[in-house]
Amino acid sequence: MKLIVGIGGVTNGGKTTLTNSLFKALPNCCVIHQDDFFKPQDQIAVGEDGFKQWDVLESLDMEAMLGTVRAWLRSPQKFARAHGVSVRPDAADTHVLILDGFLLYSYRPMVDLYSRRYFLTVPYEECKWRRSTRSYTVPDPPGLFDGHVWPMYQKYRREMEADGVEVVYLDGMKSREELFHQVLEDIQNSLLNRSQAVAPTPAHPARPQGPGLGGGHRAARPTAAQPDTV
Ligand SMILES: Nc1ncnc2c1ncn2[C@@H]1O[C@H](COP(=O)(O)OP(=O)(O)OP(=O)(O)O)[C@@H](O)[C@H]1O
Numbered sequence: 001m002k003l004i005v006g007i008g009g010v011t012n013g014g015k016t017t018l019t020n021s022l023f024k025a026l027p028n029c030c031v032i033h034q035d036d037f038f039k040p041q042d043q044i045a046v047g048e049d050g051f052k053q054w055d056v057l058e059s060l061d062m063e064a065m066l067g068t069v070r071a072w073l074r075s076p077q078k079f080a081r082a083h084g085v086s087v088r089p090d091a092a093d094t095h096v097l098i099l100d101g102f103l104l105y106s107y108r109p110m111v112d113l114y115s116r117r118y119f120l121t122v123p124y125e126e127c128k129w130r131r132s133t134r135s136y137t138v139p140d141p142p143g144l145f146d147g148h149v150w151p152m153y154q155k156y157r158r159e160m161e162a163d164g165v166e167v168v169y170l171d172g173m174k175s176r177e178e179l180f181h182q183v184l185e186d187i188q189n190s191l192l193n194r195s196q197a198v199a200p201t202p203a204h205p206a207r208p209q210g211p212g213l214g215g216g217h218r219a220a221r222p223t224a225a226q227p228d229t230v
Pocket residue numbers: 010011012013014015016017018035102130133172173174175176177179
């Protein structure tokens with residue numbers, strides 16, 4: 001069973017913090033960070049506002065990110081091994097991929113790959129404060145947050161909502177522990193529901209095939225007919 005989980009949402013909402021905790025807690029779990037797919041600095045456009053446009057989809061090599069997700073889909077076992085994740089024999093059929101990033105649900109070719117799309121939010125003031133404490137590989141120039149980062153967050157979020165992309169909102173003002181337990185429990189329930197949906201137990205108790213029984217046609221399988229991939 002393969003499960004792709006998105007930990008998306010606003011910058012400094014706590015995505016990577018939450019992702020790291022889930023990674024440690026879930027069996028056979030791999031992580032892909034969207035931030036690893038930023039294009040080189042000299043390929044980042046400069047806007048009319050004079051700011052490098054880091055917070056737009058075009059600044060990310062999303063084709064490469066999708067390629068990495070496809071590699072996991074082809075063989076989660078191989079992917080896990082290649083990334084130093086040792087596959088747990090007691091849960092060898094369960095594979096979870098977490099995608100961590102601020103623009104996960106705005107790239108059309110990937111939107112339908114997720115089993116669950118989480119979206120962390122924090123209010124403007126908190127976000128601005130947290131961001132001011134961070135140092136990125138390219139430090140934020142003065143005014144970037146108000147001039148570029150926050151307006152782009154609002155624009156992409158509006159578009160995502162207008163497109164009807166279904167997400168589970170998470171309140172990033174909750175404690176790290178509360179968020180972790182909430183999301184872990186939710187993912188574990190998804191895994192449980194899926195394992196029950198694909199379990200080989202028949203919908204009805206097996207009946208011996210005697211005369212007059214088993215007339216040659218099969219009843220449609222209910223939820224079990226769903227593929228176990230995403
Ligand atoms: N639940 C929380 N409550 C308070 N502070 C938090 C919480 N989660 C994370 N933080 C802090 O907020 C900051 C941003 O956290 P984190 O790096 O996880 O966010 P992010 O959404 O991944 O940000 P980025 O946009 O840089 O990817 C860090 O200083 C982190 O310690």
